Amino acid sequence: MNRFLLTMQYDESLMLPFFLRHYSQYFRAENIFIIDHGSRVNLIPEGFNRIYVPRDRPFSEVARLDLVQKITQGLLNYYDFGIYADCDELIALQGVNFTSLADEVTYVAGFEVFLNKSNQIIGALNPHECKPLIFKKMPNWSYGFHSSNAKPSILNIPMAHIRYFDRDLSRDRLLERRMVHMNMDVVEASRGIAVHWGDGDKDLNDFYSYIDSHQANISVAKPFSGIEWNKVFNISTSKGLYVQSEPQFHAKGDYKIFDGEFYNLTKFFPALT
Numbered sequence: 502m503n504r505f506l507l508t509m510q511y512d513e514s515l516m517l518p519f520f521l522r523h524y525s526q527y528f529r530a531e532n533i534f535i536i537d538h539g540s541r542v543n544l545i546p547e548g549f550n551r552i553y554v555p556r557d558r559p560f561s562e563v564a565r566l567d568l569v570q571k572i573t574q575g576l577l578n579y580y581d582f583g584i585y586a587d588c589d590e591l592i593a594l595q596g597v598n599f600t601s602l603a604d605e606v607t608y609v610a611g612f613e614v615f616l617n618k619s620n621q622i623i624g625a626l627n628p629h630e631c632k633p634l635i636f637k638k639m640p641n642w643s644y645g646f647h648s649s650n651a652k653p654s655i656l657n658i659p660m661a662h663i664r665y666f667d668r669d670l671s672r673d674r675l676l677e678r679r680m681v682h683m684n685m686d687v688v689e690a691s692r693g694i695a696v697h698w699g700d701g702d703k704d705l706n707d708f709y710s711y712i713d714s715h716q717a718n719i720s721v722a723k724p725f726s727g728i729e730w731n732k733v734f735n736i737s738t739s740k741g742l743y744v745q746s747e748p749q750f751h752a753k754g755d756y757k758i759f760d761g762e763f764y765n766l767t768k769f770f771p772a773l774t
Contacts, residue, residue: 502599503579503580503581504583504599506527506533506583507534507535507536507573507584507586508520508533508585509565509568509569510535511538512544515670515674517535517544517545519663519772521533521549522772523772526594530546530548530550531549532580534549534550534552534572535550536552536572537554538554539553554568562644563644569646570642573585574639581599582599582636584635589662589663590611590661591661592659593659593661595769602635602637603654604651605636606637606649607634607636607658608632608634608653608656608730609631609660610626610631610725610733611626611628612624612625612630612659613665613756614665614766616666616773621722622661622773622774623763623764623766625763626733626756627752628734629752631653631728631734633648633651635658643749655729656727656728659725659769661766661773663773665705666773668705672702675705718761722765724764725765725769732753733753734753735752735753737751
């Protein structure tokens, strides 16, 4: 089965090497497509597909989603499966039989990951990162690719969100992302789109405070098994006079709603240890 990987990046000198090293285990370079949003230096090694777009307008999540959707739709004319992932999202694809995936859109089980004192990769399940990222048909994504109207089933494929994996590197990257948010389209900024980009320092500190306060739970982190979709999603529908819209699946919250529940993900991401 032919499959492609798509991402979008801007000056991701910290995360792009992790991303390419991880996914090169599962994809040939010619099947990895990287939208380069005006990076100051070309960070993409030879052999990978670089799709360059200029950076002479305010940053827009609306434009980003539109671009990714249109490229995705075009590539699906030539591939059986697609995966979209941000540069800090590593999906564990070992053992995944793509031909056996029953759903047109498959959600991953997204974890905020970190190393514990024993050099193991520990994950805190984050509903916001349980995203519809593997697909035979283009998902009806919301901004940030966090939700869709595709119905999830059991989330059997873990994804490591590595934005907090290294505290010092994460802080350096957050400074860059804060500058992006400061240059965001004013209408989108007023609507609160991508507001978390501007709060990255607080989010980072909150995460490590959470880890520090749950050391006893971390020491007994449990092995990963499939996550029931209703553990992480709520369903919403709206009704018109004659028509009921398709249900939308929305995250119930972030990792804090599980109050110290952790998973040992070491076997899925050996390259991070």
